[in-house]
Amino acid sequence: MGPVALFDKSFLQSLSVDESVWFDHFFVANISPLFYIETLADLDKEMSRGKTAEQVVGNIAEKAPQMSGAANISHLDLLVGSLMGYPVSMTNRPVIGGGRQVEAAGKRGVNFDLSPEAKAFNRWQDGEYQKLEREFARAWRAQIKGMTFESSASYAQKLGVDISSCKNMNDAANAANRIVNLTNKPYELIGFIVNAVGIPREYQQKLVRRYQIAGFPPLTRFAPYAAHVIKVEVFFHICVSRGFISADRPSNKIDIAYLHYLPFCNVFISGDKLHRSTVDLFLKDDQRFVWGPDLKMDLGRLNAHYMEFPQEVKDKGVLSFASRPPTEVDYLTSELWDLLGPSWRNSEGDTAPITQETNDKILEHVKQFTDAPTLPPDGIVDPLDEVDSVSLQRSVRRKRGSWYQVPKDLKDG
Incomplete structure (x- = not known):
């Protein structure tokens, strides 16, 4: 298992099918909802210009990761959850939903069925496109664009931050960081968040009450993931208002939203100039930005x-x-694996294939868990690390491009 890689559509689109096989093989892909949104947005746009669905989406669907990785939960859902007190793991791994807790042979496990996104990519590869998916993507896109920080300047002034003093992107990041670390104006900060993010009314009172009981700590401690999202968004709107980022390119709003998923990856791969100029301001020391054309060449x-x-x-x-x-x-791929530590270089290399008998035993063990019924609510274990087994279902094509992803003679089923 390689490093977790967050990527944008421009990178995957640039790859040949053969190159995409090696990306899928050597990296654990974090498929953000934004990739899904951008792909379906292109489908709507290009079909209106006379292109077929196969011409627009079929090619990129063929390159979508199959062997590894997972679709990350939307940052909007995680943001609200973070504010409501649900911990969001920010440990460079995807945050995935839909798990079913089960029990088999006296052991507990969690099954993640094939995700809706993976099912959609499989259909797209076969030329099947559902109108409902495009409508869902439109709603997602509108929700992201609906996050409005245009009043950042006036709110920043209320919070004691003068954004007019920002001379560059570095200053903008520092100003945004000061806002999410404030402790002296808690109600102004909560008002800013509620209005900018559009927190549903039924959650607002609970949010204020939680903040009061916690003693008004800085947002970075009260709701760390929410603080990350707010910092990125405030930074973006300061940069737009100060002219560091163009206000004339509508896609910038979607592009900047990829940065909300940085806590869930080891590397972020993109060929977008906005990402190249901003992402280093938000990466941790154990993370790295990779310019898409460089990795494409390496693959x-x-x-x-x-x-x-x-x-x-x-x-x-x-x-x-x-x-x-x-x-x-x-x-470059080997260099990026070093982010996980150098021990992989000292291993003995490729292992001998397992015997058919061992393979059958593993499959039988997995099948016990995947076929087991979901536990009732009173049987659910918390936290997740108390379980004995985690399984993720995947749909993998035998051959992609020039490469067999599984043995050529592997029996179907």
């Missing part, structure tokens, strides 16, 4: 490297002969 080099392998080796599937990136040549 192309890896593809050429593995193309030299004998056909009988390639027929066994990429999992059997490339369990880790090569170490004998300097690859």
